[in-house]
Amino acid sequence: GALPFMMAHCPNAKVITSIPQGLKGLKASYGDLPYEGVKAGDTLSIGKRTLQFVPTPMLHWPDSMVTYCPEEKILFSNDAFGQHLASGSRFDDENDLSVLYYEAKKYYANILMLYGRQAQAALKALKDLPIEMIATGHGIIWRSHIQEIHDLYEKWSHGALEKRAVVVFDTMWHSTEQMARTITEAFQEKGVPAVFYDLKENALSDIMTDILTSEYLAVGSPTINNQMLPTVASFLCYLKGLTAKGHKAFAFGSYGWGGQSIALVEDELKAAGCDIVLDKQRLLNTPDKDTLEALREAVHTIIE
Known part of the structure; x- marks a missing residue:
């Protein structure tokens, strides 16, 4: 501008x-x-230093390009390896690495997830460059953990998943919330780390960060006017746009009349590229001990 x-x-x-x-x-x-x-392979002399250009289209814009300075071994990486993070300290080794890795993962999950193939192509184009510093378009500069962030991008771009579960829901009168808690506990009982996210309390960007590397995804909504809750619809639209493929997923929810929301949730999970591994879990009215126990057993079966 x-x-x-x-x-x-x-x-x-x-x-x-x-x-x-x-x-x-x-x-x-x-x-x-x-x-x-x-274009690719072009260089520009700026005196004592040279700039080499490597196009990285759709990472994450059509015009994206990174620039390499061989004399300094610096990669000016544009959006790649960046974070939405500001700090009083400029370099990776001056910051809390757990925060830095989380923010890099959050950036990838919410900006670059749908460009996995393009990320792989960019990594391949850069693999032979001796890089001692990565100066990102925004976020912290990498100088001590370059191999680590490269390896994480390899993992994320190939869609590698960990044995972990994410349960996402919204609720009206806590019945769907009871189901979400039961599903989370069922995963944990079988040794699968699991966490649940209430869409009224958690940002979509934080939820997607967890989904990026989690094998299982369960999404729940009660029914309102024959539809899912708007918050759940918004989440599923966001999920579908990022093409979060390959997760083992299922839909759940409580209902009082028709219960159409659960089938709609399942359809959106399919459209997002998820694999449905458990039939729609629909519970009428307020779930009691027996219905919650049946739900728990159903979740156990997909892990077993």
């Missing part, structure tokens, strides 16, 4: 951009400026 201002004050400068998409996008937004397009 500052390009027109910068060019007005730096009339001899050139704007280096990827071709064709970067050039196309800049012209559409800012009109004619002194652009110079670069």
